[in-house]
Amino acid sequence: MTDVMPSSAKTVLLAMAVVIVIGNDGHKRVVATDMFTSMNDIQRGLMTQKTIAKDLKTYIEKETQRITDLQRVADELEQRSSDALANVDSYLGNPVHAYLLIKKFSVDWNNNVRDFINTKNTEDFLQYLASCRGSLPTKDDLFGSAMALLRLQDVYDLSTSKIARGLIEGAPLSAAMTADDCFQLGTIAYFRDDHYHAVLWLTEALEVDSREREKTSSRSQILDFLSYSLWKQGNVWHAYNYTLEWLQLDPGHERAMNNLRSYESAIRESEALMRQAVNPSEVQLRNQRKKADYRATTDYDNYERLCRGEKTQVIANSHLLTCQYRRHHPMFFINPLKEEVIHLNPRVVLYHEIATNAEINRIKEVATPKLHRSGVFQLSENDNPYTEYRTSKSAWVASEEDPEGYLASLNRKAMALSNLTLDTAELLQVLNYGIGGQYEPHHDFARPSEISTFEDWRGNRIATVLYYLSDVQAGGGTAFNLIGLHSPPRKGSCVLWYNLLRNGEGDYLTQHAGCPVLIGNKWVVTKWFHAKGQEFSRPCSLSPDE
Numbered sequence: 001m002t003d004v005m006p007s008s009a010k011t012v013l014l015a016m017a018v019v020i021v022i023g024n025d026g027h028k029r030v031v032a033t034d035m036f037t038s039m040n041d042i043q044r045g046l047m048t049q050k051t052i053a054k055d056l057k058t059y060i061e062k063e064t065q066r067i068t069d070l071q072r073v074a075d076e077l078e079q080r081s082s083d084a085l086a087n088v089d090s091y092l093g094n095p096v097h098a099y100l101l102i103k104k105f106s107v108d109w110n111n112n113v114r115d116f117i118n119t120k121n122t123e124d125f126l127q128y129l130a131s132c133r134g135s136l137p138t139k140d141d142l143f144g145s146a147m148a149l150l151r152l153q154d155v156y157d158l159s160t161s162k163i164a165r166g167l168i169e170g171a172p173l174s175a176a177m178t179a180d181d182c183f184q185l186g187t188i189a190y191f192r193d194d195h196y197h198a199v200l201w202l203t204e205a206l207e208v209d210s211r212e213r214e215k216t217s218s219r220s221q222i223l224d225f226l227s228y229s230l231w232k233q234g235n236v237w238h239a240y241n242y243t244l245e246w247l248q249l250d251p252g253h254e255r256a257m258n259n260l261r262s263y264e265s266a267i268r269e270s271e272a273l274m275r276q277a278v279n280p281s282e283v284q285l286r287n288q289r290k291k292a293d294y295r296a297t298t299d300y301d302n303y304e305r306l307c308r309g310e311k312t313q314v315i316a317n318s319h320l321l322t323c324q325y326r327r328h329h330p331m332f333f334i335n336p337l338k339e340e341v342i343h344l345n346p347r348v349v350l351y352h353e354i355a356t357n358a359e360i361n362r363i364k365e366v367a368t369p370k371l372h373r374s375g376v377f378q379l380s381e382n383d384n385p386y387t388e389y390r391t392s393k394s395a396w397v398a399s400e401e402d403p404e405g406y407l408a409s410l411n412r413k414a415m416a417l418s419n420l421t422l423d424t425a426e427l428l429q430v431l432n433y434g435i436g437g438q439y440e441p442h443h444d445f446a447r448p449s450e451i452s453t454f455e456d457w458r459g460n461r462i463a464t465v466l467y468y469l470s471d472v473q474a475g476g477g478t479a480f481n482l483i484g485l486h487s488p489p490r491k492g493s494c495v496l497w498y499n500l501l502r503n504g505e506g507d508y509l510t511q512h513a514g515c516p517v518l519i520g521n522k523w524v525v526t527k528w529f530h531a532k533g534q535e536f537s538r539p540c541s542l543s544p545d546e
Helices: 007-013 039-086 088-093 095-117 121-135 139-155 160-164 179-190 195-211 219-232 236-249 254-268 271-278 298-307 357-370 406-418 448-453
Strands: 018-022 028-032 323-326 337-343 348-352 393-397 428-432 438-442 461-468 478-480 485-487 494-498 512-514 517-519 523-530
Touching: 039 121, 139 160, 139 179, 139 195, 139 298, 160 195, 179 195, 179 219, 195 219, 219 236, 219 254, 236 254, 236 271, 254 271, 298 438, 298 478, 298 485, 337 485, 348 485, 357 393, 357 406, 357 428, 357 523, 406 428, 406 461, 406 494, 406 523
Parallel strands: none
Antiparallel strands: 018 028, 323 337, 337 348, 348 494, 393 428, 428 523, 438 512, 461 494, 461 523, 478 485, 478 512
């Protein structure tokens, strides 16, 4: 038995367009220009749609006037023809009538009627729409946003039926999804061989279809996809029953009959399935979520649990965690840092209200025109850094791009609170996350096999300062999945941690992730400090293991 991919659905599998950019570190990255990866781009697309709606109304007004004028000409022609045909000899016997008739078709037709019919309004408007395509969502964005919605469903354990009804806790009520909306989402999963999500959304499509008065999708087509996905998930009886329903709607469908025979054969060959034949309608549905190997781990499960706000382990020595004002640098003598130590080993520190609104607004203003799809470091030219586990848009910005000094201020603050030099640090990297934007568990430092990632004069990444530039209503936190720590985004705050031990080796406990954004618009800026030049700022200890 084989499943045949309808040509109309193949569009969801189009390859995404990519461009090559050079990062601040000199490495080439292949990045996609997808709108769904940045909420800022989606907002720009929304403004474009608003403009198009206004221009469309203008076009309709012009077309309405054109049709009105054309109707008037048609009425005049009809009246003249009726008058003439009532008594042709008498009418044409009048030389004035004859002259006007000839003029109407030789001059007036060319000057008026042909212009009304061969209008340039439509051609011009279609050209205008084509020029707007770059600011509007594409089929690739549909694909990306669908994947984001499925990702949010998994990470935050969201009910399929509630999502379809527009019920997401903490979010404004959205329009309910139609059967076709659910069907399209299910088929996108289907063609990715993700039959877990296909079963969820195609089943929901059936439920919605049964309630719809004005049908938006073909029930037989839903049953076609659903029955096969159920079979792939090991639900032979369910696939068999849905195929029977499919054949009731579409008798004689060749693939449905072939599939039915295959299901019947599978049932006859299995003693367990034959025993279920007594009451097949009560057979329990199986639909296990299948994960990639790197996701089928306890560490990854802990990442998702932390994003949901669950506790994964007891924080060691939590009674020693402190909050205090810090004046360890002259910059903070008058306005001390509001420091909160949120983990001891590795040491992770949260600084409250450190970035001002003026600094935040300015860095977003400078970065916005430069945003491009975020990539990851390449170990070879053959590696594709465009990945699903990182969905955001980013931009590198230098202090020199801001004559007013706000970007330089953020750099100085990062330098002062970390007590590290900026000589080998990277530029500020601004990130804006899109629908379900995330960065799955990773380390900021380069492991021994990746040491060529950074130039020799920089060395490895010794520390990370992560500024939060926006509040996020739900999701979007930073999860340290190996130590059970979760830091929610708070506008104006920043988190600091050291990626390397004092001996220069990577601290693997600093593995962290950006949780998917469930509700809101997440902006962050990262400052990475490197090991070279920090010998006196953060010297080695007497222990080789530290």
